[in-house]
Amino acid sequence: MSTIDIEIQLIAVVVAVSCALPGVYLVLRRMAMMSDAISHTVLLGIVLAFFVTGDIASPLLIIAAAATGMLTVTLVESVRGTRLVTQDAAIGLVFPALFSIAVILISRYAGDVHLDTDAVLLGELAFAPFTRLEVGGVDLGPKTLYVMGGVLLLNVGFIITFYKELKLTTFDAALAASLGFSPVLLHYAFMGLVSVTAVGAFDAVGSVLVVALMIVPPAGAYLLTEKLRWMIVLSALLGASSALAGYWVAWVADASIAGSIASVTGAQFLLIFLLAPERGVIAQSMRRARQRVEFAQLMLAIHLLNHEGTPEAERESRESELHEHLRWSPKFVARIVRLAEREELIEREAGGLRLTPAGRAVARSAIAA
Secondary structure (H helix, E strand, O other): OOHHHHHHHHHHHHHHHHHHHHHHHHHHOOOHHHHHHHHHHHHHHHHHHHHHHOOOOOHHHHHHHHHHHHHHHHHHHHHHHOOOOOHHHHHHHHHHHHHHHHHHHHHHHOOOOOOOHHHHHHOOHHHHHHOEEEEOOEEEEEHHHHHHHHHHHHHHHHHHHOHHHHHHHHHOHHHHHHOOOOHHHHHHHHHHHHHHHHHHHHHHHHHHHHHHHHHHHHHHHHHHOOOHHHHHHHHHHHHHHHHHHHHHHHHHHOOOHHHHHHHHHHHHHHHHHHHOOOOOHHHHHHHHHHHHHHHHHHHHHHHHHHOOOOOOHHHHOOHHHHHHHOOOOHHHHHHHHHHHHHOOOEEEEOOEEEEOHHHHHHHHHHHHO
16 A cells, blocks of 8 residues: 555545534534535635635635635524524525635636636545645645644534533523523534634535535434434544545545545445434334334223123124224234233133233223323
């Protein structure tokens, strides 16, 4: 493995973890669309700053892009604050307008510059190691690695410093305000962090992968745990693993690295979506099936209790008659009777079914409730 390969993987992992950390709070706040909006609208800041400086490597591009991200947040919140439209609608109004202006400016005035829309949307990690950081003639490594390393440290520092405040404002903004915190100020500070993260990752991986890494790993972590601390850790681990796996998929398939990482991220989420122990589709289906059976056993017990001591008790307690009275299929009746016997809720007597003391207690408790 060459040095370039190692550097590409390091950049991919650092970008993935940097994006995943703030993404946890975006997922919890149901603001996934905001990351999409910011990752696209920062292009306008890059274009305008390029027109001013004429240098695509100028630090002013990063500053202008971050400022555009904050402008996006401000405009969205201003439109939403009118209460005439929802937040999703506000994002849908602001994001296309700013992004369209950027695309028009690129097409009209920067067609021969490395600001084309394909590079913006898809990025190219393979080229990231070739932009080097040199100090005093000494090659220190890929510039992107240092930029995203700084962004990662900024994200970690911000989350550690404001962990309690972020947790409080995320789950109960009203309580945070009553305790003297400023949810609005923290919101704008956090969205500024999201903007800086999107800008830092923008050049290396493109806006599509920025959105994927900000949302998909945190969404997967959300399905695996309910504890915020573990959600943050799992989100970072899922992002890093998908970055590494995506790189090797691209290497084997000779495909786009960014596209492969996004694909692996999606496949990873699909597995979690299906197999998560508590919230996965399979687990929920099994839980619903189990609840259906438990409810059916309860209905059988209540049915038998309601007819105990009545003239029709003998007929109503026959297993062969239950499918008519309870409107179940004969096969389902046989299954529920078998399970209820196993749970010692009922027992067979003279060709019919009779409640056990335990079954009678369960039925009476359900009726009383």
